[in-house]
Amino acid sequence: MAALICVGALYFVAGTTRGKTLAVFGIAIALVAAYWIAFSVPPFPPRAASQKLGYLIVLAGLLSLLFGFRPDLVRIWRPVIFAVVIGGLAWIAESKLKQGSYTTFLLTAFGGSVALLGLFLARDKPAESGAAVLASALAMAGIAILAPSASIAHMALAVAAATGGYMLWTWPKPRLQFGEAGVVATAAPLIWLGGQSALYSNASGTALAVACLIAFAPFVRGLVLGRVASRSDALRPIITGCIGGVIAAVALAIAYLNQSGNSGYGG
Amino acid sequence: MSFLKNSLIAVALVFGSAGTALSADTFKIDPAHTNTVFLVKHFGYSNVVGRFNDLSGSFVFDQENVANSTVELVIKASSVDTNHQKRDDHLRSPDFLNVEEFPEITFKSTKVEKTGENTGKIIGDLTILGQTKPATLDVTFNTMKPHPIPFYKGVIVAGFSARAKVNRIDYGMTYGQGGIGDVLDLIIEVEAHQQ
Structure with missing residues (x-):
């Protein structure tokens, strides 16, 4: 709801031209609000990865605002996104790296880079990028x-x-852009969450690796079903979402099979 | 004659060591006879009882001047055990103890006060999830004497019972607030061998 209001407000307040690229900043505002409501403002300096995530989400939000103002500087923003995402992962992995445990960090960084590449391939398809992020986020949550x-x-x-x-706001009728601003606002927090999961929880590494492939759903849609769906703006994101959903289901099945025991514990 | 002399020296050494236990001596925790138990409210229905199966450490105990005593304890966070595998996995996750990122819970005393004949307070720094906050252990000194079982070869053993309340929110462990109690009752029963 917060994102719905913020994205819409930015779209209308910033004007239809600038608003198109700035609207994704609304996602970042909603994420910061969600973090603060659930976990409150993290202490400074942050110690735990979950506390660092609170600051990284703010950073991602500020970058999405900057990228939204200058969406044309794609060649600059993409290396910046890679650097920020990998740097953020290294910060989250700090205690593991201090212990000399590099393998999981390197695998996580690789998985994150692959996911970023997938979304960069779909930067001109805002609703499809959104569908891929939506499926990725649901897979990550599961x-x-x-x-x-x-x-x-x-x-x-x-x-x-x-x-x-x-x-x-952008489906079924396309109104907004996703671009690098959208990638940094949504994918970066997801990759950091994936890193936290891989490094510090019992989450299945294989399931997380499969979930990274959801980012390629728009690319796969264009490759396999391009002719079928290319004429319908409304249909493309649905097909992309379905492709992402199938990959997410595979990831969740792997996670389910890898979980340790099931004895009715609910909290 | 030589045998008698050696025996007398041995007896003197044993009693001598027992005597020195009355001054400041270092003790190492006996993991086989030490228990770290916690209780935490579960939605108001009951208290979940758990334990940490790996507590190690040592202390210096000066029975004549308790203020000279010091304590250092280390708990392996991953040793949490509530008799339920799935719940233990959750307790080890980033929601609670985050054991992969913060493998140890530590306590280091900063001040020891005598409050009664056999009671005292140990004030110190408790570190959980990388956050260090002051904490107080209410301690009862049970006994200190040579162990009666021959297997222990007369080693001096000291026994203490400690109680504390720990507010997990102070350490950033905020998950499940409202359902899972903020304050944990901590019970530590310690036997330690003189070094």
């Missing part, structure tokens, strides 16, 4: 619940809800 880690699931669901709020 994997975290099975881990179990409800706090990670909570933030992944917040990403899903905020992206859903954004999509209501």
Whole structure:
């Protein structure tokens, strides 16, 4: 709801031209609000990865605002996004890196980079990018619940809800852009959550790796079903969402099969 | 004659060591006879009872001047055990103890006060989830004497019972507020061997 209001407000207040690129900043505002409501303002300096995430979400939000103002500087923003995402992962992995445990961090960084590449391929398809992020966030939430880690699931669901709020403005009729601003506002927090899951919870690494492939759903849609769906703006995101949903289901099945025991524990 | 002399020296050493236990001596915790138990409210229905199966550490105990005593304890967070595998996995996750990121819970005393004949307070720094906050253990000194079972070869053993209340929110462990109690009752029963 917060994203729905913020995205719409930015779209109208900033004007239809500037508003198109700035509206995704509404997702970032909603995510910061979701974090603060659930976990309050994290202490400074932050110690735990979950506390660092609170600051990283703010950073991602500020970058999405900057990218929204200058969406034309794609060649600059993409390396910046890679650097910020990997740097954020390294910060989250700090205690593991200090212990000399590099493998999980490197695998997480690789998975995050792959997911970013997938979304960059779809930057001109805002509703499809949104559908892919939505499916990724739901997959991430499901994997975290099975881990179990409800706090990670909570933030992944917040990403899903905020992206859903954004999509209501740009689907079925395309109005907004996603671009690098959208990628940094949504995918970066998801990748950091994935890193936190991989590094510090019992989440299935294989399931997380599969979930990274959801980012390629728009690309796969164009590759496999391009002719079928290319004429309908409304249909493309649905097909993309379905492709992402199938990959998410595979990831969740793997996570379910890998979870340790099931004896009716609910909290 | 030589045997008698050696025996007398041995007896003197044993009693001598027992005597020195009255001054400041270092003790190492006996994990086989130490229990760390916690109770936390569960939606008001009952208290979940759990334990940490791995507590180690040592203390210096000066029975004549308790203020000279010091304590250092280390709990392996992953050793949490509530007799339910799924719940233990959740307690180890980032929602609660976050054991992969913060493998140890530590306590280091900063001040020891005598409050009664056999009671005292140990004030110190408790570190959970990387956050260090002051905490107080209410301690009862049970006994200190050579162990009666021959297997222990007369080692001096000290026994204490400690109680504390720990507010998990102070350490950033905020998950499940409202349902799962904020304050944990901590019970530590310790036996330690003189070094």
